[in-house]
Amino acid sequence: MNLRVRVVHCSWLGDYHWYADIDDADDPQPDDPFWYSDGCASQAEALELACAQLAELTERVERGARLERVLEAQLV
Numbered sequence: 001m002n003l004r005v006r007v008v009h010c011s012w013l014g015d016y017h018w019y020a021d022i023d024d025a026d027d028p029q030p031d032d033p034f035w036y037s038d039g040c041a042s043q044a045e046a047l048e049l050a051c052a053q054l055a056e057l058t059e060r061v062e063r064g065a066r067l068e069r070v071l072e073a074q075l076v
Contacts, residue, residue: 001067002026003034003057005050007043018046022054032069 002025010019021036035053040046057067 001061003054005047005054006030007046007050009043010038017041018043020046020050022050022057032071034067034069036070 003022004025005020005022007018007020010017017038018040019036019038020040021030021033023030023033034057035050037046037049037053040049061067
């Protein structure tokens with residue numbers, strides 16, 4: 001599995017913020033990531049959160065865990 005971090009600068013009704021997610025690099029539909037954070041105040045904050053989460057996901061995979069996507073986890 002090849003995970004990737006995506007960080008995007010967003011605007012919603014004049015509210016500017018940063019969004020970050022982690023998804024499979026080969027996923028053609030990036031609408032259900034393994035993790036996301038919305039509303040970060042800065043690009044640095046979004047990257048810091050995403051990198052910490054990426055390290056955690058990597059450790060889980062190395063221990064043999066199966067990663068769940070956000071929508072899968074919400075259904076359980």
